[in-house]
Amino acid sequence: MEDMIVICRTTYGRLLRNRSLYFLLLAVLVLVAAGSLYADLTGGRQKELMYDAGGALLLLAGLLTALVAPLDIARDLREKTVMTLLSKPLGRSQYLLGKFLGVVWLGTLNLLILTIGILVILHTSTDAWRADFIQVALTTWATMVMATALGVLFASFLPEIPAALLTIVVYVIGQSTEKLASAKPALAQLLFSVLPNFSLLDLKTELGNGLSIPWALVIIAMGYAVIYSAVLLSLATILFHRRDLA
Amino acid sequence: MKANLPKTSVVVLIVALLLSMWMSTRLAQQRSESAIHARSRDARAGFGKFLSQVGWMRLLQYRGSIAKIEKEDAQRLARRYDALTDLDPMFARAYEEGALDIQFESPEEALRLLDKAMAVDKLNNWRIPYTAGFICKFRLKDTERALRYFEQAAKAADHPSYIDRSVVYLKADRAKNEPMAVLNLWADYYGGGPGYLFREDQAATAGRFVMEGGYNPRIGNVDDRDRAFAAGRIRQLSAQIVGDARKRMAGDASDDEKKTWQARIDHAQKIVAKVGGGSHICPQCFRPYQAGDRFCSSDGTKLDVYGVCPKDGETIVQGPYCHKCGAKAN
Numbered sequence: 001m002e003d004m005i006v007i008c009r010t011t012y013g014r015l016l017r018n019r020s021l022y023f024l025l026l027a028v029l030v031l032v033a034a035g036s037l038y039a040d041l042t043g044g045r046q047k048e049l050m051y052d053a054g055g056a057l058l059l060l061a062g063l064l065t066a067l068v069a070p071l072d073i074a075r076d077l078r079e080k081t082v083m084t085l086l087s088k089p090l091g092r093s094q095y096l097l098g099k100f101l102g103v104v105w106l107g108t109l110n111l112l113i114l115t116i117g118i119l120v121i122l123h124t125s126t127d128a129w130r131a132d133f134i135q136v137a138l139t140t141w142a143t144m145v146m147a148t149a150l151g152v153l154f155a156s157f158l159p160e161i162p163a164a165l166l167t168i169v170v171y172v173i174g175q176s177t178e179k180l181a182s183a184k185p186a187l188a189q190l191l192f193s194v195l196p197n198f199s200l201l202d203l204k205t206e207l208g209n210g211l212s213i214p215w216a217l218v219i220i221a222m223g224y225a226v227i228y229s230a231v232l233l234s235l236a237t238i239l240f241h242r243r244d245l246a
Numbered sequence: 247m248k249a250n251l252p253k254t255s256v257v258v259l260i261v262a263l264l265l266s267m268w269m270s271t272r273l274a275q276q277r278s279e280s281a282i283h284a285r286s287r288d289a290r291a292g293f294g295k296f297l298s299q300v301g302w303m304r305l306l307q308y309r310g311s312i313a314k315i316e317k318e319d320a321q322r323l324a325r326r327y328d329a330l331t332d333l334d335p336m337f338a339r340a341y342e343e344g345a346l347d348i349q350f351e352s353p354e355e356a357l358r359l360l361d362k363a364m365a366v367d368k369l370n371n372w373r374i375p376y377t378a379g380f381i382c383k384f385r386l387k388d389t390e391r392a393l394r395y396f397e398q399a400a401k402a403a404d405h406p407s408y409i410d411r412s413v414v415y416l417k418a419d420r421a422k423n424e425p426m427a428v429l430n431l432w433a434d435y436y437g438g439g440p441g442y443l444f445r446e447d448q449a450a451t452a453g454r455f456v457m458e459g460g461y462n463p464r465i466g467n468v469d470d471r472d473r474a475f476a477a478g479r480i481r482q483l484s485a486q487i488v489g490d491a492r493k494r495m496a497g498d499a500s501d502d503e504k505k506t507w508q509a510r511i512d513h514a515q516k517i518v519a520k521v522g523g524g525s526h527i528c529p530q531c532f533r534p535y536q537a538g539d540r541f542c543s544s545d546g547t548k549l550d551v552y553g554v555c556p557k558d559g560e561t562i563v564q565g566p567y568c569h570k571c572g573a574k575a576n
Contacts, residue, residue, distance in 0.1 A: 192270065
């Protein structure tokens with residue numbers, strides 16, 4: 001467990017030193033705030049624009065953070081750092097979990113900073129706290145966790161670029177799976193329950209249009225993301241154990 | 247460096263997979279119950295809502311560049327609005343403004359766009375069916391279809407009362423403005439629903455307008471001003487019905503016909519008695535009369551005089567007391 005935490009901290013510390021991250025955070029906040037200047041271009045819908053831009057940029061930040069996982073693991077493998085690490089009494093599962101938690105920790109921090117920033121910007125422009133944006137942030141966090149686990153899975157058996165690309169492709173497919181839920185053939189429904197259903201975690205359309213979403217739904221969505229991430233990480237561990245690292 | 251298969255991971259994989267399969271099905275069920283029914287037809291990797299805003303801004307620019315919307319522009323606009331509402335199925339303003347933009351050149355396309363909006367469960371917006379009804383009535387001249395849309399608009403909880411009046415007007419059109427049919431429509435409007443005017447518990451249901459089929463449970467969307475307007479229409483129609491019936495009865499009508507005409511007079515009088523309680527109207531022709539009037543100026547009927555000083559017989563136009571002697575009016 002301690003070894004896993006060390007890996008997690010190291011990953012987090014190394015990623016935190018990346019300056020581009022701060023620019024990303026600043027750019028997101030500036031872009032959301034700039035939405036208030038778009039009154040004429042939006043036909044008076046600038047508040048809706050800011051809310052939706054906030055949600056979209058939060059998702060973008062979450063996905064970009066998640067893509068760090070396959071790139072970082074693949075770099076360890078390419079630079080043979082992983083050989084040094086694994087020569088110590090450290091299991092492959094612990095290594096993968098440590099990497100996963102390090103990226104998730106960074107992503108959580110990013111999303112937290114952005115959520116607070118966006119909430120403050122929305123408050124200053126609308127004179128009301130948009131508490132429902134917290135639901136957007138939590139479901140985006142769930143998306144980020146699941147996408148990170150997906151990245152770890154692909155990095156466990158693929159080089160960095162194919163792993164990152166496949167993460168993006170599966171994420172995009174996962175955004176369109178909800179149609180399968182109501183499909184008639186049993187195979188379609190089986191596919192729906194087995195595939196990563198990112199579409200189930202997306203509540204931005206509903207919340208952006210002012211619908212109130214029960215908190216239970218948000219909590220179940222988060223629970224689903226965590227459990228499905230466990231599936232992906234277990235699979236990643238199995239594949240990584242079978243991989244020849246020499 | 248190949249290691250053995252980690253048993254813990256295999257167990258976790260199986261258990262977590264089964265649990266996630268169950269959760270995904272449950273989550274999908276919960277979403278269809280509490281979230282919007284018609285999911286975004288174009289998910290765009292979770293960025294659909296934001297892209298709909300970008301599309302909206304581009305659409306406004308495009309619309310601004312068209313001086314006069316021709317047939318081809320209308321079709322192009324229809325496609326754009328369609329794509330936009332695929333990205334955000336709850337974009338009420340896009341449906342409404344889109345339909346209004348293309349209604350002149352492509353009324354059927356406009357209705358298709360509005361029908362698409364009405365298929366979205368949680369988009370309970372009265373403006374959309376009302377706009378559809380408006381297009382049917384004034385562009386397509388299709389009263390029946392317009393009536394269906396107006397009735398749907400009247401189902402929305404926050405609909406304004408002029409929608410209920412529009413329903414009455416269209417139903418009157420359908421009844422070819424036959425005075426008795428129209429009178430009954432206004433009586434239903436005033437009473438809050440079909441037959442409500444003569445219900446025992448009228449006080450409890452006053453102000454509740456329940457359209458045919460009783461699907462509008464909203465209380466208070468027909469306010470006092472609306473009721474006063476309806477009362478005026480009722481009196482006007484009753485006067486027309488009674489006048490017409492008397493004329494016919496005075497002619498060479500048979501006994502059966504006379505009975506029918508009398509029944510019409512009785513029915514109109516019954517409605518006016520319910521509606522006009524407390525106001526000063528002629529019991530025969532239902533025209534309002536002024537303070538001090540002793541006989542109806544329209545048909546000579548003797549009236550219950552009001553607004554006259556009991557001491558000096560002066561007509562009191564304003565206030566309850568005589569301006570000459572200070573006595574209270576009768």
